[in-house]
Each structure stands twice: as C-alpha cells, then as structure tokens.
Amino acid sequence: MDKINVVRQSPLTREDQSDPASKLTVQLSKLLPALLRHAILIFFTAIILYPVLWMVFASFKTPGEVISNIWGLPTSLNLDSYVSAWARANLGTALLNSLFVSVGTVALVVVLSSIAGYAFAKFQFRFRALILLIFIFTMQAPTPVIPLYVLFVKLGLTDSYLGLILGTASGGIPLSIFIFQAYFQSIPSELREAAKIDGCSELVAFLRVVMPISGPAVATVAILQFVGAWNDFFLSLLLIRSPEMRTVPLALQVFFYEFGRVEWNSVFAALSIGTIPMCILYLVLQRWFIQGLTAGSLKG
Amino acid sequence: MASITTSVQRDSPRGSWGFRLGKLSPYLWILPALVLYSVFKLGPLIGGLVLSVLRWDGIEDPVFVGLQNFERIFSDDIVGLALTHNVLYALGTVTGKIVLALFLALLLNQGMRGRAFYRTSLFMPVVMSFVVISILWSWLYNPDFGLINSLFKSLGLDFLALNWLGDTDIALGALIIVDIWKWYGFHMVIFLAGLQTIPVELYEAARIDGASNRQQLRYITLPLLKPVMVVNVTLSLAGAFNVFDIPFIMTQGGPANATMVMAVHIYLRGFKFYRFGYSAALNYVLLVIVTLVSALQLRLMSSNDGD
Numbered sequence: 001m002d003k004i005n006v007v008r009q010s011p012l013t014r015e016d017q018s019d020p021a022s023k024l025t026v027q028l029s030k031l032l033p034a035l036l037r038h039a040i041l042i043f044f045t046a047i048i049l050y051p052v053l054w055m056v057f058a059s060f061k062t063p064g065e066v067i068s069n070i071w072g073l074p075t076s077l078n079l080d081s082y083v084s085a086w087a088r089a090n091l092g093t094a095l096l097n098s099l100f101v102s103v104g105t106v107a108l109v110v111v112l113s114s115i116a117g118y119a120f121a122k123f124q125f126r127f128r129a130l131i132l133l134i135f136i137f138t139m140q141a142p143t144p145v146i147p148l149y150v151l152f153v154k155l156g157l158t159d160s161y162l163g164l165i166l167g168t169a170s171g172g173i174p175l176s177i178f179i180f181q182a183y184f185q186s187i188p189s190e191l192r193e194a195a196k197i198d199g200c201s202e203l204v205a206f207l208r209v210v211m212p213i214s215g216p217a218v219a220t221v222a223i224l225q226f227v228g229a230w231n232d233f234f235l236s237l238l239l240i241r242s243p244e245m246r247t248v249p250l251a252l253q254v255f256f257y258e259f260g261r262v263e264w265n266s267v268f269a270a271l272s273i274g275t276i277p278m279c280i281l282y283l284v285l286q287r288w289f290i291q292g293l294t295a296g297s298l299k300g
Numbered sequence: 301m302a303s304i305t306t307s308v309q310r311d312s313p314r315g316s317w318g319f320r321l322g323k324l325s326p327y328l329w330i331l332p333a334l335v336l337y338s339v340f341k342l343g344p345l346i347g348g349l350v351l352s353v354l355r356w357d358g359i360e361d362p363v364f365v366g367l368q369n370f371e372r373i374f375s376d377d378i379v380g381l382a383l384t385h386n387v388l389y390a391l392g393t394v395t396g397k398i399v400l401a402l403f404l405a406l407l408l409n410q411g412m413r414g415r416a417f418y419r420t421s422l423f424m425p426v427v428m429s430f431v432v433i434s435i436l437w438s439w440l441y442n443p444d445f446g447l448i449n450s451l452f453k454s455l456g457l458d459f460l461a462l463n464w465l466g467d468t469d470i471a472l473g474a475l476i477i478v479d480i481w482k483w484y485g486f487h488m489v490i491f492l493a494g495l496q497t498i499p500v501e502l503y504e505a506a507r508i509d510g511a512s513n514r515q516q517l518r519y520i521t522l523p524l525l526k527p528v529m530v531v532n533v534t535l536s537l538a539g540a541f542n543v544f545d546i547p548f549i550m551t552q553g554g555p556a557n558a559t560m561v562m563a564v565h566i567y568l569r570g571f572k573f574y575r576f577g578y579s580a581a582l583n584y585v586l587l588v589i590v591t592l593v594s595a596l597q598l599r600l601m602s603s604n605d606g607d
Contacts, residue, residue: 037407038414044404045421048485052424054447055436070450112333119329131330135337140538140594142563143341144348144583146570150358151343170340173333202325231429233545249431253549256435264439275432282427286420293426294489 052275059268066264081269085255089270093244094251095277097161098230101247104165105229106222109172113221114214116173117180118206122192135174143171149238158239164247167239168229175296176221183217184210223285223292230278248274345587351580358576369581379582381557382565385472386589389561390540392476393483397536398529400480401487406521408488409495419492422485430482430545437478438550441465465551468558475546475559483539487532494528495521527601534597541589562586 058066059081060074069075085091120128148167157163187210195205211218236250246254252274260267282289352369356362373379404422408415425433440447441464449461464474498521506516544563547553553560553568562585570579 034412037410037412041404041407041412041414041418044400044484045418047481048425049421051436051440051447052428058439067445070445070447108336112336116330116333119326123326123329125326128326131334134342136598137591137594138341138345140542141345141590142542142583142586144344144351144580144587145566146576146579146583147344147348147351148340149570150351150576151340151347166336167340170336173337173341177333227427231427231431233429233431233549249429252429252431252435256438256549260435260438267435267439271432271435275428278427279424282424283420286423289427290419290423290489293423294486294493 052279055268055275056272059265059272061265063263063265066268078265081263081265082273084263085266085270085273088259088266089251089255090243090246091248091251091270091273094246094248095273097245098248100161101164101168101232102226102229104161105168105172106225108165108169109176109225110218110221112169113173113176114180114211114218115206117177118184118210120177120181121184122189135177139171139174145238152239159241159245160239163239164232164235167235168232169225172221172225172228176225179221179224179295180214180217183214187213219288220292220295223289224295227278227289227293348580348583351577352584354577356576357574359574362577365577369578370584372578373581373585378557378560378565379562379585382560382562383585385559385561386541386543388472389476389479389543390537392473393479393540394533394536396476396480397484397487398532400484401532402491402525404484404488405491405495406517409492419485419489423489424485425482426486428482431549433478433482434546434549437481438465441474466555468556471551471555471558475550478546478550479540479543483536487536490528490532491525494525498524530597530600534593534600538590538593541586541593 057072057074060077060079061069061081062078065075065078119125120132152158152163152167155163157166191209192202192205195209196202200208231249232247233249233253236247237253240246240250243254252270255270256267353364353366354362355365355368404418408418412418439445443449443461443463443466446464448464452458452460462470465471502520502524503516506520511519542563543561544567547559547561548564548567551559553564562582566579566582566586569575569582
C-alpha cells in the first residue's frame with residue numbers, strides 16, 4: 001500500500017507551484033487514467049464473468065430461446081433443462097463419484113506427502129538430493145498414455161474408484177511434498193527436540209506436535225489436490241468404461257457429444273450443475289483457493 | 301531383507317538395532333509416497349520403453365519390432381504437423397498469457413478500488429474444469445448462434461463473424477484464446493505476488509534520482525520480476541506442450557488436423573487405431589521436449605539465486 005502512495009505523490013509535488021487552471025487539468029488527467037484503468041480491468045473481468053453468467057442464463061431458456069434470444073436474460077425460469085440433464089447425464093451419480101475420488105485423493109496425498117515432506121525437511125540421508133531431483137524432472141513429464149492404461153488393466157484397476165484415486169494422487173505427490181517440506185522447514189527444530197526429550201519418538205513428535213500446527217500446509221495441499229481431482233478429465237477418459245462410474249467431467253463430455261447438437265439448454269444446465277458447487281466453494285474460501293492453487297508456482 | 305536384519309540383530313545390544321533402524325528410518329518415511337509415485341508415474345515412463353519396441357494392438361500377442369516404431373515417427377506426417385501446432389500453441393499462449401497478465405497486474409498493483417473483486421473474478425476460471433470451459437467455448441464460437449459472432453454482427457463487424465472452429469486457418473488460434481482465457485487471471489495473481497516483494501525504497505530512491513515512471517518500470521520492476529517471469533513462462537510452456545483437453549473436446553484435432561497436437565495424436569493412435577507400441581514411442585518425443593523445458597526452468601531459477 002505504501003508503494004502506491006509514493007507513486008501517486010510524484011506528479012503532485014511537481015505541479016504544486018503551477019496556476020489553478022493547470023491544476024484542474026492535472027486533476028482531470030489524474031482522474032482519467034484511473035477511469036481508464038478501471039475501464040480496462042472491467043473489460044477483461046467481463047470477458048471472464050459474462051460467459052459464465054451467460055451459461056447459467058442459457059440453462060433456464062427453452063431450446064428455441066437459446067437460439068433466438070442469444071444475449072438476453074431468460075424470459076422465464078424454465079427448469080425442464082435441469083430435470084432432463086440431471087436424469088440423462090446421470091449427474092447425481094457423477095457428482096458422488098467425483099466427490100469420492102476427490103476426497104480419497106486428498107486424503108491419500110495429504111497423508112503420504114506430509115510424512116515424506118517431513119523426512120525431506122528434517123532428516124539427512126544419502127539419496128535425498130537424488131530423489132528430489134527425480135521428482136523435479138519427472139513431475140511435469142507427460143505420462144505415457146498407453147503404458148499407463150496397460151498398467152491399470154494389469155492391476156485390475158480400470159472402472160474403479162481406487163484406480164482413479166491412485167492415478168490422480170500419484171501425479172500430485174511431488175508438488176505436495178515440496179509444499180510440506182517448505183512448511184516444515186519453517187517450523188523451528190526446537191519444537192521437535194523438546195518433544196523428543198519428553199520421550200516422544202520421532203513419529204509421535206510428528207503426529208502430536210508438528211501436524212497440529214501444520215494446518216496452512218494441509219489446506220494448501222488439500223485445495224490443490226481437490227480442485228485437480230474434481231476437474232480431472234483425462235484419467236477418467238482413460239479408465240472409466242461403465243456409465244455409472246463416470247465422474248462429472250466425463251459425464252459432461254459424453255452428454256455434450258450426445259446432445260450438444262440438439263438440446264443446448266440441457267447442456268448448459270449440466271455445465272451449470274457441474275460448475276456451480278466448485279465456484280461457490282471458491283467464492284467462500286477464495287483466499288485459501290488463490291493461495292493454494294498458486295502455491296506450487298510461488299514456492300520459488 | 302528386513303526380516304534377515306532383525307533375526308541377525310536379535311541378541312545384539314539394543315543400541316545397534318536402533319542405530320540401524322535410525323539410518324533406514326528416513327527412507328521408511330518417504331517410502332509410501334515413493335512407491336505410489338514410482339508405480340503410477342515412473343512405471344509408465346519406464347515401462348513405455350518396453351512397449352515402444354513392440355507392435356501390439358492390445359489383443360493379440362505383441363511382436364518385437366526393434367526400433368521400427370521410432371523410425372516410423374520420421375515418416376509420420378502428422379507428427380511434424382502436431383509438433384508445429386504445439387510450438388505455435390506455445391508461442392500464442394505464452395505470449396498472450398504473459399503480456400495480458402503482466403499488464404493487468406501492473407494496473408491492479410496501483411492500489412485500485414475494487415482490487416479484491418477484480419482479483420477474485422479474474423482467477424475464477426482456474427477452478428473450472430477444462431471440460432466445462434471447452435464446451436462453453438464451443439457454443440460461444442458457434443458460427444450461427446454463438447455469443448461472439450452475434451456480438452460482431454450487432455456491431456456491424458460482419459467480416460469478423462468467422463467459422464471459428466471450422467476454418468482450418470483460425471481453429472488453432474481459437475483454441476489458443478480459450479487457453480489464455482482460462483489462465484490469465486492465474487498468471488496475473490503470480491505477477492501481483494512478485495510485485496509485492498519489490499521494496500518500496502527502490503522506487504523512492506529512483507524518484508529522487510529523477511527517474512520517470514517508465515524508467516522505474518524498465519529498470520526496477522521488470523528486472524526484479526524476473527523470478528516470477530521465469531515461473532510463469534515455464535509453467536505455460538510446459539502446459540502448451542502437454543495440452544490435451546481443449547483440442548480433444550473442442551475439435552478432436554480437426555478440422556483436417558488443423559488443431560492436431562502431440563497429446564491428441566498419441567491418444568488417437570492408441571485408442572482409435574490401436575497402435576499401442578507406436579503410441580508409446582510417440583510419447584518419448586513429447587517427453588524429451590518437456591524435460592528440456594524443465595531443465596531450462598531449473599537452469600534459469602538457479603541463475604537467479606546466483607544474482
């Protein structure tokens with residue numbers, strides 16, 4: 001905030017000596033850029049918000065209205081599209097499937113990567129640097145599709161929650177470990193030493209002393225993994241064959257391919273059902289979401 | 301292994317057993333995560349090498365064909381096309397995201413009213429799935445009833461009312477716009493965080509020395525933003541080479557392969573044409589490129605630390 005004041009003061013100090021007329025133009029020119037800045041920001045914000053709002057509007061329109069009344073608000077709240085989308089895209093089941101997979105993924109990643117992150121933060125061991133390097137180099141690498149698919153088939157994990165959870169969680173492991181590691185490094189070692197002097201084993205010290213104060217790191221990892229798992233399309237596309245196992249993104253894509261040409265209002269209703277829960281969660285917890293979803297990039 | 305160690309150590313003093321376990325213990329902590337990651341991430345990366353020397357449709361017995369699959373990559377016209385599209389996609393998305401995000405971040409960093417509103421709104425597409433975004437944009441791009449063409453027509457700009465996804469010349473560009481739309485708020489937030497780390501004193505000192513706003517931007521802001529710039533560029537670069545969801549859902553690589561990118565090509569070779577071995581081999585082309593990007597990132601990051 002101080003920075004801003006500094007920048008703002010600079011023209012003023014110079015113009016103080018000038019006559020009132022030029023003072024007025026200065027005021028205007030100060031006002032105009034501010035207006036201009038807002039105009040630009042509003043333009044780019046509208047580009048984001050309008051299509052999303054419009055998607056919700058269109059879901060209440062009749063199929064004919066989607067085409068005839070493109071820009072406007074729906075003339076009536078037509079809920080047929082929701083009934084139709086809910087039933088035909090089997091969205092109730094899909095939402096539950098997505099919830100199971102996302103919660104399972106979050107739980108697995110938080111447990112495994114917090115334990116591992118603690119070891120990387122607090123212990124010295126021989127292959128520490130090597131293992132970290134392997135993570136860094138492979139985490140962004142595209143996983144070969146067919147080998148991945150063959151692996152899941154051989155393990156009998158296609159068409160199952162467990163397969164989706166293991167597959168999604170494995171991808172999230174390295175970044176989550178880095179987040180936990182950075183957080184644990186910021187916790188003073190004295191805490192752990194004190195617990196150990198009191199007779200706690202390393203594991204008990206970790207569970208009783210370190211984890212209870214690691215809420216922020218847990219939240220960061222949990223949000224990152226939850227959003228990733230909830231929105232994952234590729235793994236579902238690869239592994240899920242039976243309609244009743246589809247997650248939300250897969251159910252939406254199949255519905256779009258089947259009805260996208262005929263019943264757009266139902267497609268928009270399905271999209272709204274698929275998007276609104278996450279968007280509400282985002283708006284409620286926006287600070288945490290923004291912090292969590294950018295955590296990987298800001299760690300530096 | 302473990303059982304042997306315990307039986308041997310049984311009657312030796314407790315201290316030495318504890319010592320042994322102590323040495324092993326860090327590995328025990330990382331083992332579960334490492335196993336999961338090795339099986340599902342490293343496994344396919346390494347196992348793919350085996351698959352890539354086979355000819356296999358997933359049903360009949362695989363046949364060993366040596367390096368044939370890799371040789372075939374060079375005669376596959378679509379590979380060249382797809383790689384070109386990946387490069388164009390990377391150029392378009394990286395430039396678009398960085399320029400737009402930096403511009404908006406600089407605007408927002410001036411302590412505007414409504415800052416929180418702008419930030420929250422611009423970041424929102426990040427939590428939306430690619431599937432929703434792709435389907436939504438398929439409709440926005442609809443040549444007859446889409447929002448975009450109806451906007452241009454109502455403004456009298458009929459010549460801009462194009463067949464966005466159906467025209468081979470512009471379809472890739474249309475997908476690039478969708479990708480930028482999803483991510484510019486994300487990159488803006490990262491730039492904003494970077495801007496906040498620049499000490500105010502630097503600007504004060506520069507002002508005393510008579511530096512203009514533009515000079516402050518050129519000599520203070522941009523150089524000090526380099527670390528977040530590296531992050532933003534490499535993140536979007538890796539994303540551009542891995543891109544799958546948007547072209548797969550919106551165009552399936554069409555029309556006439558105009559939006560075919562590597563990841564879609566690899567998927568279709570595998571699951572539409574059942575060339576399992578060849579698809580696995582193709583993966584390594586992409587892998588080499590993305591690994592180079594990661595290496596570049598690591599290099600640039602560490603050169604930052606040196607400064």
